[in-house]
Amino acid sequence: MTGVRPKQLNIDTTFPLKVYTVAELPAAALFSNGAHLFVTDEVGGAIPAFSDGTNWLRVTDRAVVS
Amino acid sequence: MATGSPTLFDTGGSTVVPVGSPSFLDTRGIQIDPVGSPTFYDTRGIAIDPVGSPTFYDLKGTRVGVGAFVRVKQFDVSNPFPSFITIVSELPDPVGLLGHYAYVSDAVGGGTLVFSDNSKWRKWEDRIEVI
Numbered sequence: 781m782t783g784v785r786p787k788q789l790n791i792d793t794t795f796p797l798k799v800y801t802v803a804e805l806p807a808a809a810l811f812s813n814g815a816h817l818f819v820t821d822e823v824g825g826a827i828p829a830f831s832d833g834t835n836w837l838r839v840t841d842r843a844v845v846s
Numbered sequence: 847m848a849t850g851s852p853t854l855f856d857t858g859g860s861t862v863v864p865v866g867s868p869s870f871l872d873t874r875g876i877q878i879d880p881v882g883s884p885t886f887y888d889t890r891g892i893a894i895d896p897v898g899s900p901t902f903y904d905l906k907g908t909r910v911g912v913g914a915f916v917r918v919k920q921f922d923v924s925n926p927f928p929s930f931i932t933i934v935s936e937l938p939d940p941v942g943l944l945g946h947y948a949y950v951s952d953a954v955g956g957g958t959l960v961f962s963d964n965s966k967w968r969k970w971e972d973r974i975e976v977i
Binding site: 790792794795796798827828840 | 930937938944946963970971
């Protein structure tokens with residue numbers, strides 16, 4: 781691939797994800813695929829999760845957050 | 847202007863509203879490319895109200911467009927979203943950074959995303975502490 785490097789946000793520090801408990805999670809369908817957040821009390825421990833348009837999935841194994 | 851660049855014209859000032867959200871006053875125009883993204887001109891002020899809905903005022907100070915978004919408001923990301931890039935030895939103290947993430951370029955096994963559980967920096971793929 782070639783071309784001019786596209787513009788992107790300049791992030792110069794660690795970036796915060798919105799933090800939720802499992803009970804507080806909004807409906808994944810409200811968000812576009814790939815939206816991600818942080819769950820503090822997922823069964824396997826605190827973890828980032830992302831929306832596939834239907835569910836919030838763990839980044840480790842794509843299991844539905846529970 | 848470059849595609850994808852948010853641009854503010856003739857912004858007369860800015861302030862912070864009580865809930866800590868940004869507010870732009872006397873903004874003559876805002877344009878966000880590409881086509882399909884919102885374009886606002888001659889906007890007297892913009893505020894983010896306490897429930898997160900954008901509020902737009904016209905030149906006469908009349909509120910327009912309150913709560914106009916049906917979907918939950920989120921970033922308009924037209925490119926892959928970047929991460930803060932660092933190395934393991936320069937990661938900040940994870941305490942107090944619950945849910946923050948970064949990309950470390952020199953983790954064992956290769957560059958990877960890590961997150962703070964408020965105690966340690968852990969790799970996204972397996973939750974193992976990054977070293």
